Amino acid sequence: MDSFIEQTLAMRAKRTYREEDRLLIQKGGYVSPNPNLYDDILVALSLKKPILLKGPSGSGKTRLAQSISALFQQPMQSVNCSVDLDAEALLGFKTIVSQDGQSTIEFVDGPVVTAMKRGHLLYIDEINMAKPETLPILHSLLDHRRMLTNPFTSEVIVAHEDFSVLSAINEGYIGTSPMNEALKNRFVSFSIPYLQAEQLRTVLEQAVPEAEAPVIDTIMNLSEDLSKQAANGLLADEAASVRSLINALQLAVHMPVDRAVTYAIAELLEDKMERDLVNELTATWVK
Template structure:
């Protein structure tokens, strides 16, 4: 899925020096890699930085079928003619936009090959179907993200790719900051926000459950939204936090019982 986004004013709460690092990466034309679990604010951070820099951002949600053709472009039939259509990567390279490859490790290997010449001193894109090389616009920036924990033992970025980026690790915010995020995003009362954050941290520490993914800040925000709009608290927690985490009936019941004691 390819999404082109024009940014309004996204909310983002810095938890370290990630804003300074991103600004320096942009200034020095160095690709930027975000590492961390799902729902820790990686995509929101990139949107925020694009807004701060007043740059257009093109987001590509990578998956196992994402190919270099999807990014670079293809020939299409238009009437009686065959015409070339630039892909989102080519568009970003030419226009000087920020291209964000979300979950890049999910994409096919030819995607990594395609971006290599954009992530070193050359800053150029070779379009093999046209036999052309396009030099990147002065303002072009390549940003990528991936989830090391989820990909471990399945798909990983090779060292030859990772070492082309400046990298920053994202994790779940500390409780005070996560509470502020919930309040700011949803207008929920502070007391309820604190309880939701406490539930999130409790489940994150239950490593014995063997969950593939744990409670993201995104799930907490969803729970806060539907509580604020009128759904009962326990039901909101069950459908927005517990149910998305697992299909195992015993684990579901254990998590529901735990949450009922805390909300």
Template sequence: MNIALPVAIEQQMQTRKKQFAYDEDAYLIGKGGYTTAAPYTLYDAIVALALGKNVLLKGPTGAGKTKLAETLSYLFGQPMHSINCSVDLDAEAMLGFKTIQEREGKPVIEFIPGPVIQAMTKGHLLYIDEINMAKPETLPILNGVLDYRKTLTNPFTGEVVKAKSTFGVIAAINEGYIGTVPLNEALKNRFIVIDVPYIQGDALKDVLRAQSILKDHSLIDRFVMLSADLIVQVQSGQISETAASIRALIDACDLAVYLPPLRAIERGIVEKLEDDREKAAVRNIAETLFE
């Protein structure tokens, strides 16, 4: 990471790395790898998290929000528990559930903590993906977790759970996406909001070289050009964000090692789209760059 951080922030990161080096959940630490042409995206997220702020990553689908969250986990050396939001998300999926266990030959009721309570009690990170996909009535249970109190009254046990000082929350949001709802202002106000732009140019080249098995530099350059053209179409409203997803682009690059590029793009990008007009638009762009 070629970012000069304030000494106090760097010390905070090193302290956490030492603290969690031998944590039983160390396997949950992210692998890192987030790259961007806008270095302050990462810098600002690091500072906010080190200061104990909740971080909301806002950006188009496939821009690298999850990879940024994993990179923060990696840089702090801190395990990260995850919640994938949907309309079916409920309190049990977030907090945990009761179950019957056998102890010394007798059935006893035990509470199995979920990702929120595990992250709080262990001082880990909590990643809430696509937070605006959850039903609005589901999230208020986290209000006390996300403000200065960092506490939660567990509705299943009546216990008041207090988070450890290193506990942190990272959430991701895709605005205007199908199935999403606007975040409640009281909830959004509990976060530091960081825009995560599309990765482009040399930064995208670095990502493709690091995360794809494609090693042909000439082909990689053309895939970077394809991405730039797709982003222009997304920004003008001609195609959906799915078409410009970095994940989909990496899939196409991987396939291009063994398939002709146009067929790789068909499998990795085009067929993920639903609209025939969008499919045709992507094909037309690809055909101008690949023979």
């Protein structure tokens, strides 16, 4: 792993390699659910491929992006997509600046332009929440050209050598829409599943070090049940999300586990039958 990381960093921007980067994952960064996933994503990024992360809410997609940003010592510019996302939110906007009694119009770079010019990591979250007509402006940026023409300034921007793109989607969620094929085909895609077994325990112990082992055991047992019910279609995927499990464990340090699970997991579900099922599963593990 050490030699791989060194080679990958060398392929990146010849950035200084730090010993502490080797320990990033063990110190609260992203924990890969299988031996190859994290390494393969690093290789694809090193080859300047735009990356599409597919997975349910709470599976660690944003944490993965943050870990890569830290590993490469590369600042991250973020775009949170919604139906209201427009070109200004992506590229920037014009504003009037007054100085020495004179008013001038200046352009304030948005996250996309900033990342392109400075060689930052661009993270586009929930890209399938954006209106399809908003994103074609990024097409030339995401293919071999790695450039775009800013419609607000007519400036032709060629991406910095270190510039890279990570985007994330939650498939099948309310408010999302299928990605346009012309956009999707510009990405290399990776599925990001929920953590299981010892990987999940590691994350829980790191996130809530004050939690006692029996409480963690209860949350682990419940997680397995929730995952099975979600796989059978009886629960929404987010019921088994790592984020929700961490929230429940943090609450369980200060209150009974059953109440913690109710607040952190069950009450977030829209369907009453699903809420009742979560509480019933919890009751089987809480004595």
